[in-house]
Amino acid sequence: MIKTIDISKTFKIKYKVIKAVDDVSFEIERNTAGALVGPNGAGKTTVIKMLSTLIIPSSGDAIVNGYSITREEKKVRESIGLVTVSERLFYYRLTALENLVFFASLQNLSLSDARRRAREVLEIVGLSEWENIPYMKFSTGMQRKLALARALITDPPVLLLDEPTLGLDPLSARMFRDLVRRIGRDKTILLTSHYMKDIEELAEKIILLKKGKVIAEGNKENLKNYLGKVIEVEVNEYPLALGKYVVETSTNYYILRIPEKELDGLKDYRVIKEEEPSLEDVYIFLIGD
Numbered sequence: 484m485i486k487t488i489d490i491s492k493t494f495k496i497k498y499k500v501i502k503a504v505d506d507v508s509f510e511i512e513r514n515t516a517g518a519l520v521g522p523n524g525a526g527k528t529t530v531i532k533m534l535s536t537l538i539i540p541s542s543g544d545a546i547v548n549g550y551s552i553t554r555e556e557k558k559v560r561e562s563i564g565l566v567t568v569s570e571r572l573f574y575y576r577l578t579a580l581e582n583l584v585f586f587a588s589l590q591n592l593s594l595s596d597a598r599r600r601a602r603e604v605l606e607i608v609g610l611s612e613w614e615n616i617p618y619m620k621f622s623t624g625m626q627r628k629l630a631l632a633r634a635l636i637t638d639p640p641v642l643l644l645d646e647p648t649l650g651l652d653p654l655s656a657r658m659f660r661d662l663v664r665r666i667g668r669d670k671t672i673l674l675t676s677h678y679m680k681d682i683e684e685l686a687e688k689i690i691l692l693k694k695g696k697v698i699a700e701g702n703k704e705n706l707k708n709y710l711g712k713v714i715e716v717e718v719n720e721y722p723l724a725l726g727k728y729v730v731e732t733s734t735n736y737y738i739l740r741i742p743e744k745e746l747d748g749l750k751d752y753r754v755i756k757e758e759e760p761s762l763e764d765v766y767i768f769l770i771g772d
């Protein structure tokens with residue numbers, strides 16, 4: 484289980500104060516997956532960093548696997564596996580196996596246990612064949628799998644995945660999602676992503692963040708029902724505020740994909756079709772500027 488309770492984080496740079504996370508409360512039930520969704524700068528990474536005890540909240544608290552991130556940091560750290568996108572995650576010249584044995588040995592495992600566990604997690608993520616290849620020869624997709632393997636060394640009940648498919652080609656991203664789904668059956672997962680595909684396929688609960696605040700949350704159905712139908716219309720002009728709904732521009736007309744409840748913002752339109760909303764439609768309605 485992951486639960487945040489009015490958690491906030493303020494950064495001060497010189498005289499500027501940034502409320503990166505502003506009184507955020509949400510809950511991800513045990514053995515389910517939730518996603519933090521929102522534009523760049525929304526505060527997603529800051530939430531993940533607080534949950535993984537890398538930074539301390541300015542106020543509020545969170546419970547991860549039953550432990551408080553402010554009072555039981557050590558227990559929280561033992562409960563989580565963290566995957567982030569960063570250049571310096573592994574030793575470039577060491578092989579996949581050597582890297583994992585190194586990180587496993589930091590977990591108080593004997594060398595033989597560390598080696599056994601490293602091989603197990605390589606198997607889980609499908610990298611066994613590549614165990615003797617130096618990290619620097621790995622593709623981005625393989626690097627991400629290795630990062631996941633590392634997060635799994637202690638078989639933690641909670642996985643925190645910050646933009647796990649960032650920079651992956653569509654096929655690698657799909658394979659990574661399948662992997663997360665398979666591993667995630669008996670884990671509580673919180674991921675962040677810009678890709679609606681990740682969210683559609685992985686998240687049972689969605690938390691939309693904008694400027695550090697939760698602006699909507701629910702499962703896919705709740706959010707889609709909330710939006711209602713979307714209509715594709717052809718128009719000759721549209722008010723600037725509806726620009727986020729433009730899906731096609733031609734020399735003398737525009738196609739807008741617009742929620743039914745926003746239609747009265749248009750003066751003249753010709754309906755092309757009416758559809759159930761996608762999560763992307765929800766995102767654009769709530770977040771797009």
Ligand code: ADP
Binds near residue numbers: 523524525527528
């Ligand atoms: P996201 O992951 O959703 O893109 P972040 O959590 O990285 O957003 O950032 C939220 C806000 O906090 C941004 O305005 C960012 O510039 C700011 N921020 C994040 N980390 C720091 C930091 N260490 N110092 C100052 N500002 C930061």
Ligand code: MG
Binds near residue numbers: 527528529
């Ligand atoms: Mg981020």
